[in-house]
Amino acid sequence: MVMDIILSRYINKRLVLGIDGLSRSGKTTFVAELMSRMSQYQKPICIFHIDDHIVERKKRYDTEYEQCYEYYNLQWDVGLLRKQLFSKLNHAEDISLPFYNSVLDQLEIKTVTIPSDCILIVEGVFLQRPEWRDFF
Template sequence: MNLLNLAEIMSKESKQDRLILGIDGLSRSGKSTFSQRLAKTFEAGDKNVQLLSIDDYIVEREKRYDTQYKDWEEYYFLQWNIVELRDSLFHQLKEEDELILARYDSQTDRHRKELVDMTKFDIVIVEGVFLQREEWKPVFDWVIYLHCPRKKRWMRESKATRRKIDKFQNRYWKAEDYYLQKVRPLEEADWIINT
């Protein structure tokens, strides 16, 4: 299925004023690239699209590193304030005309408030890892899961990053395994696209 067909199906079947799409997938599965291409496809059909990445809403380093939890638990459970994001972002996407979001700045390790005018958007695409967790999934009209084998995703990392294999084994991959086993995103998604 190509992006144009996918966009047409979603647009026709959506009964909401504002369509909320989730682009889920594990690290380096191609979520950002796919989301940008999908947004352009919708925009070519005269839809106004807001693209959000949950990576922009992570918490400060002290809240997600060197805590009392295991590395993978920090990544899965502490990387985002799950409940706050649910309440201040996800539950607001459909109805609110304005959102006040706390966008993370990695240079300062702080958040800055950002006002987003939602009135002009027909479609919101949210891309990120672990989107189908129970706290967030109900808000999405559709979820696309980008499936990519770990080995292929690993090869997409830079050589410098691949030297940090311990971090991946202890932090990222264990969290991904937990997500795959507990949430079962391949079974829960509306569409699966191999990347």
């Protein structure tokens, strides 16, 4: 049924799906299963895990703010992701983004190429925040 809904909205152009939910709620597992099922339809799929784009530890932990504020407001550069990722999902061929390297605790800029007829899945927490909600 989920596949029928997705495919009914995908007509050889980009379709952006947001898979939102709390931490450890099964989002990544769900996306892996979805991707497995979509492969039989031979549709190009591109997945963005929002946690790949968190900022360095010093910017998100042990700040002057409470943990709940750090978790919601400081994990990502919300404005940068709006500008460099979300606003480009429907049209850009190449997107340059900061990817977090947890071993080095630093960001590395990488370019992702997106096929023009791709189903894009963005997976992560807080995707429905006001700054990002309208892109889904």
